[in-house]
Amino acid sequence: MGIRTKLRRNRTQKKGMPPGSLVYIGDEQTEEVTISAIAFNSDKIDEYENASLDEVKTMIDSEKVTWVNVNGVHNVQLIDQISKHVGLHPLTTEDILNTEHRPKIDFFEDHLLAIVKMLDLPEESSDLDDEQVSFILMENTVITFQEKRGDLFDPVRLQLQESKGRIRKSGADFLFYSLLDVIFDQYLIIMDEMDDRIAQLEGMIMEDPDNHSLQDINQYKNTILQLKKTVWPVREVVNKLINRKVSYIKEDISFYLQDIHDHIVQANDMVETSRGQLYGLLDVYYSSLSMKMNEIMKVLTIVSTIFIPLTFIAGIYGMNFNNMPELSWEWSYPVVWIVMIIITGLMLMYFKRKKWF
Template sequence: MGIRKRLRRNRTQKKGMPPGSLVYIGEEKTEKVSVTAVEFDDQDLNEYEDISLEKLSEVFHSDKVTWINVNGVHNVQLVDEISKMVGLHPLTTEDILNTEHRPKIDFFEDHLLGIVKMLDLAPNSTDLDIEQVSFILTENTVITFQEKHGDLFDPVRLQLKESKGRIRKTGADFLFYSLLDVIFDQYLIIMDEMDDRIAELEGMIMENPDNHSLQDINEYKNTILQLKKTVWPVREVVNKLINRKVSYIKEDISFYLQDIHDHIVQANDMVETSRGQLYGLLDVYYSSLSMKMNEIMKVLTIVSTIFIPLTFIAGIYGMNFTNMPELDWQWSYPAVWIVMIIITGLMLVYFKRKNWF
């Protein structure tokens, strides 16, 4: 709730400001923003940690393929300086600073802006970590703007260091594809995990439904809703990537982009399937709860039914009439007990034959 309030406050600050005004919209952060860079070709690779803007400008204008990664976009001045160095439009910089932006892609003459969400699912809860990643792709450079340190790009970094596959032999467009592929593969991993958890939850509900089960269903529904809001727009983004012909994305990359499209379609199908399963789980929950209540009522009804004749007998001999011959009989007390036990046994045998319990 606190995050939402801060987001609204930041949006309120933009009210009345001219288009292109740079205001960071997102969760308040205080950690230092860092910039790293990697320049490479098929023969050589150079890495730069906490690179200065002067050195960054040299790397950006080099002849090698370059990947610049900005960890943290809450430093508006730094993001603005990097954007001016690249030659981005102020509206593009404004979109990068808005971490609540819907996934999108915009094409320009010499670069594109892509905005997607990087996802991570907490191991033992339904908490979904959603981080916005903005991409700038030019002829020889990929720039990624992330909200914080830590990402899913380590496999790509390893491919670059060890020159695995064709990543060092191709241009920035293949690097751009590789980074997107890692993000979208994570969507499928999360959906597989969600499927397993929902199946486990279904088994628990069938075995022992309780109020905690209903809470779990609602939490998973919220998580699936977040996934749907995140994954669904990406399909449009990838479609535009495939269909738009620009000079900085080579023709042979289209095949790889089609593979990404297939992953996104599959992820969307899995989201819809999980969403349907959760709504079905609600029916299972209420049905299981009703069955559990019926079992309880059946036991209580059997107990009450058994005690009806016993209460009747006890009521008769609890009356204080003078002429009750059984009261003077020596064996009347054990006889009554025997009769009660026989009645109880006969009723239990009858109920069992009727499969009432």
């Protein structure tokens, strides 16, 4: 069963249900949903690898800055319990459970919901791995909901553990910025990798265009399209973050938000540039293929042209006439061969002088 089939099935289950009905929409998951949590201030940090729901509630209610990371959103009951504890609207919880959401941001009186895509580009594949990450930012708490285990947040965890920079001295808003910054930096890394692959593909096409090259171009076009769908809406998300004034995002964070805005603008520009390169690469492919075909036809034409006089000579002496004087001559056979070789040599010299090959 394909991904789209499963998504349609899940959406069909919601048909006729009232707004705010909680149904998981996404890939089928079998892993157990786990929760990790970090509570910290400038002096101390507490980490929980597999936190229970009660521990999470206690940490959220504490005065420390808390980061709760939920690995998996297919356990509807657990997500609903966490959401109710922090006072999320049912429609917000519904958005978290829908892993096919377009990047978006919603502001509320005491929290915000931000949904973005975390991307990865495997080395031996042109298919993007995308994972939806939903953020809940409150005064002292950041909650991240991921589709599965594994993320890009280890640098942030290391900064917290080693108290690097200002992250331990700042609030939940700076932690929220740091997590977004890691995700958006990955967009630029992926675009750099795509540029390298497109340049390498262009060299291969110029050297030897084949059907695999055309398949690679089409695969990369699909990848760039997916990047565009992911990166373009994020610009609006960051713009709203910068322009909206809320109590749980301090004024001094605006400068940092402007920095990730610049990254998103750059990523969008790179997407458009790569998209244009790929369409140009199609023209290069067909031009190179045409040139390759012309070279083949030129060689075949030269070979055919050389054999025209040789065929003429062979045709004459292949006629069965009784009164052909050369047929009874002792040296006629080698002389014919010598004549044909001389004609071939002269034609090759002529073609070479004309630079036809």
